[in-house]
Structure formats: C-alpha cells, structure tokens
Amino acid sequence: MRRAGSVRAKTAIGATAVVAVALVAAGVAVLLALRGSLGGQADADAEAEARRVAVQIAAGTPYRGLELPDAEDHPVQVVDRDGRVLAVSDGLESISGTGVPGVTPDPGAGTGRDDDDDADDPEVGQVGDVGWHGEGRATVDGESAAYRFAQVEVTDPRDETVLVNAGASLEDRRSTVTTALWSMLAGLPVLLAVVAGVTWWVTRRALAPVEGIRREMAAITASADLSRRVPEPDSGDEVARLARTTNDTLAALEASVERRRRFVADASHELRSPIASLRTQLEVGAAHPELLDLPGAVADTVRLQNLAADLLLLARLDADERPARESFDLGGLLRAAVDRRTGDRIPVDVDTDGADTDGSDTDGAGTDGAGTSGAGRSKVEGAGGAARVAGSRGRVARVIGNLLDNAQRHARTVVTVQVRAEGAWVVLRVDDDGPGVREADRERVFERFVRLDDARSRDEGGAGLGLAIARDIARAHGGDLTLTEAPSGGARFEFRLPRV
Known part of the structure; x- marks a missing residue:
C-alpha cells in the first residue's frame, strides 16, 4: 500500500477492529441473555406441568388415571421416595437427569386413595415446593432430545409423599439461539465492511487537504521557492490550523533567508x-x-578588523547564543565607559540620579566598542537609587559604547546620558541635540547596514551595524532599544533592561 494511504488504512483497520470487538462482545451478551431467558421459560414450563400433575395426585386421582401431557413436549415421571416408578407419560422410552432412570410403572402402584375410603371423604393431599431444576435427556418414540426438568414434591390423601418430575423441551429454544447466532455471524462481515468503507471514505475526505499540503511542500522543497504557500481549507479545523501554521513557518523562513541573503550581500559589499x-x-x-600610506593602511586594517568583529558578534546573536549572567550596576558601568572615552569631541553629561552605585562596578567596564577618539572630555555627575541588572557586562558595555558613538557623530553641542530605575526596569537614555531622525525612519536605523541620508559617509557613519548590534544585545538580555525624539529636538535612544 502506498505510504500516502497508510493513515487511511490504519484508521479504517482500527475502526473496523474496534467495531468488530464491540459487536462480538454485544453478540455474546445477547446470546447469553437469550439462552438464559429461554432456559428460564423452560424451567417455568416444566414446573407448571409438574404442579398440574401434582395437583391431581393431591386430589387423590389414581396414578393410572392421571392426565399426563404428551411425552414429546413434557415427559412426566412420578416416583416415590424409594425410587419406585408410579406413573410415566405414554411413549416415554428412557429418561435421564431425574435421578430415577426407570420408565415402567410398578404394577403395585395404588390409586392415590385406599379402596375402602369413603368417596365423599373431602381429605386431600398437599403440593409442596419445587425441589430442583436440572437438565437431562428423554427418548420418546425412538427420538432422544434435551429437556429441562423440574421436580415437585406432593403428599397424596394417604399421607404418602411422591415426587413428580416433568420436563420441557430445549430443542426449539436451542434452535432459536442457533438461528440468532448464525444471523449475527452472517450480518457481522457485512456490517464490518460498511464500517471499513465509511471510515476509509470519511478519512480520505478529512485527509485530502493534508495531501494537498504535502504535495505543495514537496514542490516547495524541490523548487526552493519559499514564496509559495500551501492551500488553506475553509473547514476551520485542525487541518486548517496546520495549513496556517505551515504558511506562517514558510513566511518566517522566507524572511530569514531574505535577511541572510541581504546580510551576505551587504557584508560582501x-x-x-x-x-x-x-x-x-x-x-x-x-x-x-616611498609612497606607502602606512597610517591609511593601518586605518583600513582596523576598520576591517572591527567589521569582522561586528559580523562575528551578529552571527553569535543570530545563533541565539546566551550571554553570561552576572549582576552589576548599570550606572557604574556607564561611568566607567564614559571615563575611558578620552577622545570625544563633545562632552558627555552623565546623570545617574536614581542609579545606586558604590564604585565597585567601575572596573572592568569592558572595551567592547566603548573607546573612541576626539578632543573632548566627559563630565560625570549625580548618584543615588538602585539600578542593578543581570547579563554580560562586556556586551552591555558594547551597547553603551555604540550609543555614545552614534550620539557623538550627530550631536552639535552636548550629549546627555541618564540612568533611571523605573519599576521593574532600569532605563538608560542617550540624548543628543543633533538633527534627529524622522519618525518614518526610526525603525530603519536598527536594520543592518542601513545608513540614513545624513549619515551616508562611511568614515562618519561606519558600516551601519552599531545600532543593529545594540538592539540585538538588548533583546538577548530580555530588554529593548527604541528611538524617540529628545527634548532638544535631537535623537533619544532608550536602552531598557530588567531590574535585579
């Protein structure tokens, strides 16, 4: 069988097997109940015949004059306590299951009353309870059959106790059970075939969209065209949700491949x-x-080295590499990073009012992008508050350095940095008084290799990776980096991290 049909086959086989087991169990229960019911009816018939004969004996009817039923339907045997046969149905040739195998009445059997008893004597005997029910066989006119027997004890007018054994045929009842059994056996395969066919058809219709999804996915794999999408059925069921999820996955893959393609192209450029x-x-x-421009060669080498380091860091961030986890004070890390910037052309005004620091975090701020060159000197002021965060000290310092570098490129007269503890977050804001960024471009600045019109110079604007790296690092730490407008009209970058 083809693999595409294996689910349908398994479902059809499973459903058929379950129905078959259920039907067999139900059939057995029905047959047992039917057999028990018919057996109970046979016991009731046998008991009724035994009581009818017992009533005659209790009334004093002579044994030879008893009105006994047809032996073929209800064989009757009357015996005394000693096992002597007193009366049997006509035509009864043998009997078993009553405890007394004899079928020939004793010639000395009485009449049920003494010969000298007054005919007007109203004294009668008493019919007792049913002694037992059992199963046996009886032969009537040369044919043997199975019977259910009931035994009734009766006391005749002479105060002698005798036993009446009467039977009811089981042949008709067994024939009924056999007919029911064969009817079930004949109908079972037909019903199972219907169940299998319906299950196959329903499963085929239900899985038809899945087959369409599979074919389209195979075509996408063969063509490597991630712009294609699988068909989405209108059923609104699990298959429809699977199709939507598959299309979402394809869209994410397409976007990822496109980003990587652009990244490789931009990196190569x-x-x-x-x-x-x-x-x-x-x-x-x-x-x-004598014409070698050694400083220019060194500058190109440094720029190449920095670009390679940026690309390597981006690759690690794309691979979801988790940063080292340590707790440190963001305000202290900021001041350490600013103190190391000896060449800024514009002073950096650091305000950590609301950021608690004891100076223990000023060492080891990291040099990952925190250094720059220029003629300015930073100004540090303010203290207080609590602004501890957790993560990689070096990577967070890299974010601070990238934000300060960006502010230095665009600021006219001042760069202001604030650190604030705001609820569950620690927020670092970097403001400049430069031309700012249009609202339509505020998300584009975080794209890789993007340089806006006022920063297209490679010497001033770099490769366009700094802000992209900064945002990726922020999000890898559970935070974010956003761009808004500063009160001075320039750009405000807001670096937000979870507070420890």
Whole structure:
C-alpha cells in the first residue's frame, strides 16, 4: 500500500477492529441473555406441568388415571421416595437427569386413595415446593432430545409423599439461539465492511487537504521557492490550523533567508572596500615604498578588523547564543565607559540620579566598542537609587559604547546620558541635540547596514551595524532599544533592561 494511504488504512483497520470487538462482545451478551431467558421459560414450563400433575395426585386421582401431557413436549415421571416408578407419560422410552432412570410403572402402584375410603371423604393431599431444576435427556418414540426438568414434591390423601418430575423441551429454544447466532455471524462481515468503507471514505475526505499540503511542500522543497504557500481549507479545523501554521513557518523562513541573503550581500559589499583599499596601498608600497600610506593602511586594517568583529558578534546573536549572567550596576558601568572615552569631541553629561552605585562596578567596564577618539572630555555627575541588572557586562558595555558613538557623530553641542530605575526596569537614555531622525525612519536605523541620508559617509557613519548590534544585545538580555525624539529636538535612544 502506498505510504500516502497508510493513515487511511490504519484508521479504517482500527475502526473496523474496534467495531468488530464491540459487536462480538454485544453478540455474546445477547446470546447469553437469550439462552438464559429461554432456559428460564423452560424451567417455568416444566414446573407448571409438574404442579398440574401434582395437583391431581393431591386430589387423590389414581396414578393410572392421571392426565399426563404428551411425552414429546413434557415427559412426566412420578416416583416415590424409594425410587419406585408410579406413573410415566405414554411413549416415554428412557429418561435421564431425574435421578430415577426407570420408565415402567410398578404394577403395585395404588390409586392415590385406599379402596375402602369413603368417596365423599373431602381429605386431600398437599403440593409442596419445587425441589430442583436440572437438565437431562428423554427418548420418546425412538427420538432422544434435551429437556429441562423440574421436580415437585406432593403428599397424596394417604399421607404418602411422591415426587413428580416433568420436563420441557430445549430443542426449539436451542434452535432459536442457533438461528440468532448464525444471523449475527452472517450480518457481522457485512456490517464490518460498511464500517471499513465509511471510515476509509470519511478519512480520505478529512485527509485530502493534508495531501494537498504535502504535495505543495514537496514542490516547495524541490523548487526552493519559499514564496509559495500551501492551500488553506475553509473547514476551520485542525487541518486548517496546520495549513496556517505551515504558511506562517514558510513566511518566517522566507524572511530569514531574505535577511541572510541581504546580510551576505551587504557584508560582501562592506568588506570589499577596505580590502580593495588595503590591497591598493600595499601594492603601491611594494612598487614604490616611498609612497606607502602606512597610517591609511593601518586605518583600513582596523576598520576591517572591527567589521569582522561586528559580523562575528551578529552571527553569535543570530545563533541565539546566551550571554553570561552576572549582576552589576548599570550606572557604574556607564561611568566607567564614559571615563575611558578620552577622545570625544563633545562632552558627555552623565546623570545617574536614581542609579545606586558604590564604585565597585567601575572596573572592568569592558572595551567592547566603548573607546573612541576626539578632543573632548566627559563630565560625570549625580548618584543615588538602585539600578542593578543581570547579563554580560562586556556586551552591555558594547551597547553603551555604540550609543555614545552614534550620539557623538550627530550631536552639535552636548550629549546627555541618564540612568533611571523605573519599576521593574532600569532605563538608560542617550540624548543628543543633533538633527534627529524622522519618525518614518526610526525603525530603519536598527536594520543592518542601513545608513540614513545624513549619515551616508562611511568614515562618519561606519558600516551601519552599531545600532543593529545594540538592539540585538538588548533583546538577548530580555530588554529593548527604541528611538524617540529628545527634548532638544535631537535623537533619544532608550536602552531598557530588567531590574535585579
């Protein structure tokens, strides 16, 4: 069987097997109940015949004059306590199951009353309870059959106790059970075939959309075209949700592949320029040593090295590499990073009012992007509050350095940095008084290799990875990085981390 039909086959086989077990169990229960019911009816018939004969004996009817039923339907045997046969049904040739196998009446059997008893004597005997029920066989006119027997004890007018054994045929009842059994056996395969066919058809209709999804996914895999989507049925059931989830996954994969494609293309473009410049300078230096621009070669090498480090960090962030977890004070880390910036062209005003620090975090702030060059000197003021966060000290310092570098490129006269503990968050804000960023471009600045019109110079604007790296680091720490407008009209970057 084809693999595509295996689910249908398993479902049909499973449903058929369950129905078969249920039907067999129900059939057995019905047959047992029917057999028990018919057996109870046979016991009642046998008891009724035994009582009818017992009433005659109790009334004093002679044994030879008893009105006994047809032996074929209800064989009757009357015996005394000693096992002597007193009367039997006509035509009864043998009997078993009553405890007394004899079928020939004793010639000395009485009449049920003494011969000298007054005919007007009203004295009668007494019919007792049913002694037992049992199953046996009787032969009538040469044919043996199964019977249910009932025994009734009766006392005749002479105060002698005799036993009346009467039977009821089981052949008709057994025939009824057998007919019911064969009817069930004949109908079972037909019913199971119907169940299997209906289950196969229903399952096929239910799984038809799944087969469509499978075919489309196979086509997507073969063509590598992630823009295609699987069909979504209108049923609103689990299959429809599976199709929607599959399309969402395909959309995410398409976006991821497109991002990686753009990333590789942009990275190749960004690497090409410094490598080409460095190669040109080295080739010129090899031919004319006196013309070698050694500082330019060093600058290109440093830029190439920084770009490679940025690309490596982005690759780690994309791989969801979890940063090291340690608790530190964000205000202290900020001041340490600012103190190390000896070349800023514009002073940095640091306000940590609301950020508690004891100076223990000023060492080891990290040099991951925190350094810069210029002619300015930072100004540090303010203390107090509680602003401890958890994460990688070096990567958080990298975010601070990238934000300060961006502010230094665009600020006119001042860069202001604030650290505040706000509820469950610690917020670091970096403001500049530069031209700001249009609202439509405030999300674009966090895209990789994006440089806006006023920052297209590679020498001033870098490769366009700094803010993208900063946001990825913030989100990897459970926080975020957003851009709004500063009170001075410039840009405000808000770096938010969970507070410890």
